[in-house]
Amino acid sequence: MLAESAQLKRQIPLSKIESLVLFGRIGLSAYVINYLLEESIPVTWLSNTGRYYGRLDCTTHINIERQRLQFRFSEDESFRLELSKRFILGKISNQIVLLRRYNREREKQKVGEIIVKIAALRENSQRVSDIKQAAGCEGMCARLYFEALSMLIDRDISFSGRSRRPPEDKFNSMLSFGYTLMMYEVYNAIELRGLNPYAAFLHKDRTGHPALASDLMEEWRPVIVDSLAMSLANTHEIKPEHFYEAENAGIYLTDAGRRVFLDKFEKRIRRDHKYTNNEFSMNFRQSVLSQVTALCSALENKDASLYKPVIIR
Numbered sequence: 520m521l522a523e524s525a526q527l528k529r530q531i532p533l534s535k536i537e538s539l540v541l542f543g544r545i546g547l548s549a550y551v552i553n554y555l556l557e558e559s560i561p562v563t564w565l566s567n568t569g570r571y572y573g574r575l576d577c578t579t580h581i582n583i584e585r586q587r588l589q590f591r592f593s594e595d596e597s598f599r600l601e602l603s604k605r606f607i608l609g610k611i612s613n614q615i616v617l618l619r620r621y622n623r624e625r626e627k628q629k630v631g632e633i634i635v636k637i638a639a640l641r642e643n644s645q646r647v648s649d650i651k652q653a654a655g656c657e658g659m660c661a662r663l664y665f666e667a668l669s670m671l672i673d674r675d676i677s678f679s680g681r682s683r684r685p686p687e688d689k690f691n692s693m694l695s696f697g698y699t700l701m702m703y704e705v706y707n708a709i710e711l712r713g714l715n716p717y718a719a720f721l722h723k724d725r726t727g728h729p730a731l732a733s734d735l736m737e738e739w740r741p742v743i744v745d746s747l748a749m750s751l752a753n754t755h756e757i758k759p760e761h762f763y764e765a766e767n768a769g770i771y772l773t774d775a776g777r778r779v780f781l782d783k784f785e786k787r788i789r790r791d792h793k794y795t796n797n798e799f800s801m802n803f804r805q806s807v808l809s810q811v812t813a814l815c816s817a818l819e820n821k822d823a824s825l826y827k828p829v830i831i832r
Contacts, residue, residue: 569699582713588818601823603721609738609828611641633667676752685769697744
């Protein structure tokens with residue numbers, strides 16, 4: 520069992536731990552670190568506001584042959600473009616489904632018009648001849664998508680468009696926090712399959728940024744994070760008092776707000792579904808790993824079409 524040495528607050532069976540994400544100034548004993556390394560359980564350290572500090576990883580999953588293929592095909596423009604189109608197709612398709620779902624009762628004409636525009640851009644994104652054009656279509660979709668979301672959210676949780684570093688309002692605070700959690704869900708899956716989290720296909724390589732995790736999380740943003748933030752806002756499970764303004768003028772979740780969000784995030788990521796091409800249902804965490812496995816198959820078979828994005832209904 521893992522427990523605090525000074526005061527026992529909760530006991531967690533070791534068999535149930537898949538990964539650890541620690542917020543703030545939290546230490547681990549040498550015994551716990553050794554156990555986590557032996558069991559290949561990754562640990563991620565984040566600040567209280569979700570800024571990344573670092574990770575503790577075991578290296579037994581590294582697959583150098585897969586990584587050689589990964590680096591080789593990340594330089595292959597044709598392969599990159601085909602794979603990038605699939606990442607973008609999944610993201611935009613799921614954005615459309617989410618907007619339709621939330622507009623079903625509200626029937627806002629402007630949202631309906633935006634959905635039509637996004638659908639047209641989705642088709643354009645699949646006809647482009649280079650990654651820059653594909654990314655341009657995705658960027659235009661993102662602006663329209665967040666404009667539409669702002670019309671569907673409860674007014675108690677303000678939102679007027681996407682803002683980052685720092686998040687400028689309550690809804691952006693939830694999105695940024697959720698995207699950080701999702702990023703390291705995908706990061707864990709990438710490492711489990713032996714790939715390099717920093718060598719990407721759609722996103723540009725950037726020192727210190729796990730760009731492949733950014734690629735692979737695109738289709739999951741609307742499915743897990745955006746839908747969760749919308750649900751928490753519109754059901755008032757997250758309230759205005761769950762946020763505070765920091766010295767940098769950014770808006771962040773309080774400790775109580777993070778607890779609510781983390782609890783709901785974990786429940787959602789463990790929820791079973793049948794959106795994948797498998798005959799059996801799996802939870803979203805398993806699906807993330809399945810998608811990384813599909814990427815490995817695409818690399819090993821030199822065929823980007825083997826990667827099929829998860830698209831919700």
